[in-house]
Amino acid sequence: MAYKILIADDEKMLTELLSSHLQKCGYEAFVAENAQQTISMLNVYPDLILLDINMPEMDGLELCKMIRQNVVCPILFLTARITEQDKINGLQAGGDDYITKPFSLKELTARVAAHLRRDERSKCTPKIVSSQGLIVNLAERTCFYGEKPLNLSNREFDIVEFLMRNANQIFDRERIYEAVWGLNAEGDSGVIKEHIRKIRNKLKEATGREYIETVWGMGYRWKK
Amino acid sequence: MAYKILIADDEKMLTELLSSHLQKCGYEAFVAENAQQTISMLNVYPDLILLDINMPEMDGLELCKMIRQNVVCPILFLTARITEQDKINGLQAGGDDYITKPFSLKELTARVAAHLRRDERSKCTPKIVSSQGLIVNLAERTCFYGEKPLNLSNREFDIVEFLMRNANQIFDRERIYEAVWGLNAEGDSGVIKEHIRKIRNKLKEATGREYIETVWGMGYRWKK
DNA sequence: TCAAAAAGTCAAAAATTGGTCAATTTGCAG
DNA sequence: CTGCAAATTGACCAATTTTTGACTTTTTGA
Numbered sequence: 001m002a003y004k005i006l007i008a009d010d011e012k013m014l015t016e017l018l019s020s021h022l023q024k025c026g027y028e029a030f031v032a033e034n035a036q037q038t039i040s041m042l043n044v045y046p047d048l049i050l051l052d053i054n055m056p057e058m059d060g061l062e063l064c065k066m067i068r069q070n071v072v073c074p075i076l077f078l079t080a081r082i083t084e085q086d087k088i089n090g091l092q093a094g095g096d097d098y099i100t101k102p103f104s105l106k107e108l109t110a111r112v113a114a115h116l117r118r119d120e121r122s123k124c125t126p127k128i129v130s131s132q133g134l135i136v137n138l139a140e141r142t143c144f145y146g147e148k149p150l151n152l153s154n155r156e157f158d159i160v161e162f163l164m165r166n167a168n169q170i171f172d173r174e175r176i177y178e179a180v181w182g183l184n185a186e187g188d189s190g191v192i193k194e195h196i197r198k199i200r201n202k203l204k205e206a207t208g209r210e211y212i213e214t215v216w217g218m219g220y221r222w223k224k
Numbered sequence: 225m226a227y228k229i230l231i232a233d234d235e236k237m238l239t240e241l242l243s244s245h246l247q248k249c250g251y252e253a254f255v256a257e258n259a260q261q262t263i264s265m266l267n268v269y270p271d272l273i274l275l276d277i278n279m280p281e282m283d284g285l286e287l288c289k290m291i292r293q294n295v296v297c298p299i300l301f302l303t304a305r306i307t308e309q310d311k312i313n314g315l316q317a318g319g320d321d322y323i324t325k326p327f328s329l330k331e332l333t334a335r336v337a338a339h340l341r342r343d344e345r346s347k348c349t350p351k352i353v354s355s356q357g358l359i360v361n362l363a364e365r366t367c368f369y370g371e372k373p374l375n376l377s378n379r380e381f382d383i384v385e386f387l388m389r390n391a392n393q394i395f396d397r398e399r400i401y402e403a404v405w406g407l408n409a410e411g412d413s414g415v416i417k418e419h420i421r422k423i424r425n426k427l428k429e430a431t432g433r434e435y436i437e438t439v440w441g442m443g444y445r446w447k448k
Numbered sequence: 449t450c451a452a453a454a455a456g457t458c459a460a461a462a463a464t465t466g467g468t469c470a471a472t473t474t475g476c477a478g
Numbered sequence: 479c480t481g482c483a484a485a486t487t488g489a490c491c492a493a494t495t496t497t498t499g500a501c502t503t504t505t506t507g508a
Contacts, residue, residue, distance in 0.1 A: 153484055154484080170364065173466095178338070186328065186330060187486085190486090191486055193467070195486095196467090214467095216466080216493085216495085217464085217494085218365065377494080379495080379496065411497085412497080414498080414499090415498080417456065417457090418496085420456090421456065421457070438454095438455070438456095440504090440505065441506085
């Protein structure tokens, strides 16, 4: 069966070029021109998504997170600029790779193929992060200590995931808020205090250990 | 140590709002109202520039290019309109990000902070090791003598960092105050005396050595 | 030697930060 | 619509840091 690739980009020129090229390479190509279309296109269950993070109406990272809630296939960002921080943000949002514009078709197809291969190999193996006997399944968004489920809520899971992915680094509340809620989110980073408390309670309850350390005046850190 | 931010915009209302807000956030703000002033303001070596690309007299992109010839700090465009082409042009001219008007102050400061962090990280801030086994980790803001932690508070760490970075130079209290609290901070440089005392106690306690020397009538000096 | 200026000490006030709780709002499945 | 869980908020307290001001000691130069 041909692999299905979803192209989410608002530049008509580019999407047409890409879809015809990918079809030539034996893939099935689908195009979405905005966030709305992208979400509804997920019903075709694409095997890979090419996502422009600079589409109007919606922050690409936010969109990526939404996509991640529904599918586990590789997501490759198409983007003009790319810095270390972008990569980190992108990975946190659930992205798998970056392709910076302008790119050659050759490069693009090479990367697409690589990710599809990798994905094939790791099918049935959800992304799991573990730390001291704590098992976090990013695909299912579950968290267990041995047999014990942690029952983290969505926000709680987001925060745990962010801290675990960046274990041993210190983040103040503002930065955690930015990372989880998004850069242009309005609101108060004071909520973090409450979420951290809830998370700590659940962690303590299930594991008896302390995972989140407070560094006074600096923020919180996930102890690995 | 306070970051210096140059605001280049001809709208007085906006620049005043921005500069007062940025100052509240702990930055030093400088304002330039036209291209000429912007160029000459580069002498303060800002850590980040907010640039209105619609100033009269001069094309903002041209100005950006000129700035880029002199400094390497992040340049964020303030702009009303924004298209894909604008972004490409802006990036080619040496810009790092766009903020479209109208924007919330929260979003602005979040982006400013993000870019400053990114910039900081890309410098790969090295651990500074002072003489005689005192190890200061700038990323984690920790300070150890062998295994012994110094437990410096934030202010204390700022002062130590400043003095160490400029080891063997003499600074009077006023200069240290300006360097750590920021140029436009108001207050008494007498606090320095107390902080120096606390730092000295902690250093003595942990290391048994004297690191901060008093040069009578002149100020303090970090002995390397 | 003595007075003035500079630096050091100390304790307590003020400000900031972190933790907890209860109350309210939001979002969503039934 | 209703009801429930999740998410958020605001108030409050405790821990910790930061600042202040009075006071002492040291240094300098007349």
